Amino acid sequence: MLLDPFALSVVSIVVLALMGLPIGHAMICSSILYLMLEGQDMGIAAEQALNGLFTSYILLAVPLFILAAELMNSGAMTLRLLACCNAYVGRFRGGLALVNVVQSVIFAGMSGSAIADAAGTGKIMQKMMTEGGKYPPQFAAALTASSAVIGPIIPPSIPVVIYALVSDASIGYLFLAGVIPGLLMGLAQAGIIVVTAKRRNFPVEEPVPLRELPRVTLDALPALMMPVVLLGGIYGGATTPTEAAAVAALYALLISALLYHSVSFASLRQSLSSSARTTASIGMLIAGALVYNYVVTIENIPAGLSAWLAGYDLSPITFLLTVNAILLVLGCLLEGTTILLVVVPVFIPTANALGIDLVHFGIVCVVNIMLGLITPPYGLLLFVMTTISGQPLGPIVREVMPFLLALLAALLLITLVPEVSLWLPRLFGYQG
Numbered sequence: 001m002l003l004d005p006f007a008l009s010v011v012s013i014v015v016l017a018l019m020g021l022p023i024g025h026a027m028i029c030s031s032i033l034y035l036m037l038e039g040q041d042m043g044i045a046a047e048q049a050l051n052g053l054f055t056s057y058i059l060l061a062v063p064l065f066i067l068a069a070e071l072m073n074s075g076a077m078t079l080r081l082l083a084c085c086n087a088y089v090g091r092f093r094g095g096l097a098l099v100n101v102v103q104s105v106i107f108a109g110m111s112g113s114a115i116a117d118a119a120g121t122g123k124i125m126q127k128m129m130t131e132g133g134k135y136p137p138q139f140a141a142a143l144t145a146s147s148a149v150i151g152p153i154i155p156p157s158i159p160v161v162i163y164a165l166v167s168d169a170s171i172g173y174l175f176l177a178g179v180i181p182g183l184l185m186g187l188a189q190a191g192i193i194v195v196t197a198k199r200r201n202f203p204v205e206e207p208v209p210l211r212e213l214p215r216v217t218l219d220a221l222p223a224l225m226m227p228v229v230l231l232g233g234i235y236g237g238a239t240t241p242t243e244a245a246a247v248a249a250l251y252a253l254l255i256s257a258l259l260y261h262s263v264s265f266a267s268l269r270q271s272l273s274s275s276a277r278t279t280a281s282i283g284m285l286i287a288g289a290l291v292y293n294y295v296v297t298i299e300n301i302p303a304g305l306s307a308w309l310a311g312y313d314l315s316p317i318t319f320l321l322t323v324n325a326i327l328l329v330l331g332c333l334l335e336g337t338t339i340l341l342v343v344v345p346v347f348i349p350t351a352n353a354l355g356i357d358l359v360h361f362g363i364v365c366v367v368n369i370m371l372g373l374i375t376p377p378y379g380l381l382l383f384v385m386t387t388i389s390g391q392p393l394g395p396i397v398r399e400v401m402p403f404l405l406a407l408l409a410a411l412l413l414i415t416l417v418p419e420v421s422l423w424l425p426r427l428f429g430y431q432g
Contacts, residue, residue: 005037006299013292022281023338027288034295044294051290061161063279064245068226070271071252076262077223081106082124084220091207094197096134097143098190100125104147105154105186106224126389134203141389142399145381146189149370149407154182156230156245159340159366162286166345169358171241172234173425173432177359181367181414181421188406196402222255235428282337289341296342316354320361320415323347324368331372332379339369357432363421367411374400374407 009030016026035042072078082103089098103125129140152159155175164171196202208216217224230248233239239247257263314322330339344365351361373381376397386393414420422430 005034006295008037009034009292009295022284024281024284024286024288027292027338027342031288031291031295038298061156061242061245062158062282063275064242064249065156065158065161066278066282067271067275068245068249068252070275071249071256071263071268072223076260077226077252077256078124080220080260081223082128084216084224086205087208087213087216090205092197093204094193094202095205096125096129097140097193097197097202100129100140100143101147101150101186101189101193104150105182106227123388126385130389136399137389138391138395139399141385141391141396142403143189143193144388145374145379145385145396146400146403146407147186148381149373150182150185150189152370153178153185153363153367155179155227156241156248157366158282159336159369160362161241162337162340163344163362163366166341167348167358167362169362170430173359173428173430174362175231175234175241176425176428176430177363177421178366179424181363181410184413184420185367185407185410188410189403192402192406222259226251226255285337286341289338292342293345296346314354316356317416319350319354320356320364323351324364324411324415327365327368328371328375331369332375336369336372336380339372340365357418357422359425359430359432360418360421364411364415367414371404371407371411374404 012030012033013023013026016029017023021029032042035044082099085099085102085106086095089095089102092098125144126137126140129135129143130137151157155178157175157178160174160178161171163169164174226248229251230244233244233247234241253263253268257268327339327343330343347365348358348361351358373379376382376393379397382393382396382400385391385396389396422432425432
């Protein structure tokens with residue numbers, strides 16, 4: 001079996017990744033190995049990568065969303081958003097923990113990335129929650145990691161952009177489909193906070209006087225308007241999602257520089273540099289996946305898996321639950337973009353054959369993959385928060401488990417009730 005070219009390519013990906021090679025590079029090397037063993041032209045690897053990257057206009061949205069998030073963090077938009085959230089919910093027991101969730105819901109409409117959320121506002125929230133011993137640092141880190149997974153569910157969303165690339169589903173309707181599931185996930189986490197705050201007697205913040213609420217809200221209004229500008233352009237027909245991403249980046253720059261006067265040339269240069277590095281990393285991963293998807297297609301894996309699943313006569317619900325189980329396990333081990341680019345396309349033909357709506361299926365897949373970011377042993381967000389908080393991984397994992405269970409309950413509801421995802425798109429004319 002190990003002499004089979006495809007099996008060797010899979011083994012080589014695992015070995016190269018364990019040796020520390022980035023997964024995108026590992027997939028390219030393994031694809032070239034496969035092509036060489038099959039006696040095919042190895043130039044096909046470059047051709048597949050270039051064709052996939054240069055013909056996918058939608059991929060331009062990825063670096064633009066990343067840049068928008070970087071500009072927000074370098075400017076004062078994030079601090080004003082946090083002040084606004086604190087003014088409204090900080091007055092309750094466990095208020096700062098609730099602020100953490102609310103800011104993730106709002107910031108979700110800006111960055112489209114869980115890592116950007118955790119690395120940006122997450123740093124600020126970790127400091128605010130642990131200052132003066134208000135909250136245990138491992139709890140603050142676990143909550144920040146958990147709340148950050150909301151970011152890629154509520155639009156805009158980089159994972160949703162990538163899913164649209166592999167599925168040909170409408171990115172506009174996919175964005176709409178993520179709104180209610182994202183809010184549901186936020187409510188699930190808020191419920192855990194309310195219970196935990198009473199049990200562990202978390203502090204109550206000094207309430208902001210009601211007369212101050214209009215001023216705080218007005219101060220944060222330009223930042224709060226970014227999702228309106230972004231989504232209004234898409235659903236108003238003025239911009240494509242990619243153009244809307246460019247508008248979002250420009251809007252973040254103009255507000256930070258001209259209104260808040262918080263962006264210098266040095267910080268702008270740093271934002272551009274950081275965005276370029278992140279984009280290059282994601283681009284290499286996408287290129288590797290595009291090449292390896294060619295190998296998977298040659299081996300007829302999607303059709304074979306579809307036929308295998310058809311032999312079990314699965315109902316749509318059983319299929320979705322099976323996909324949930326597979327993606328949750330893979331999410332513990334693999335990076336989310338890799339799963340979206342390599343694994344999810346294998347399931348799409350079967351989902352189509354079973355009559356499962358691809359917009360609903362996309363949200364189910366993205367939620368699964370985001371939960372993988374806080375699921376041991378890999379859990380990328382857990383590692384991010386160990387770095388930010390300086391806390392060991394073990395205590396953070398223990399604190400994250402109640403939030404993970406609440407999010408799994410929300411995932412089950414999203415899976416079993418398609419209207420949770422599809423009600424809003426259908427309100428805007430979706431016929432699926």
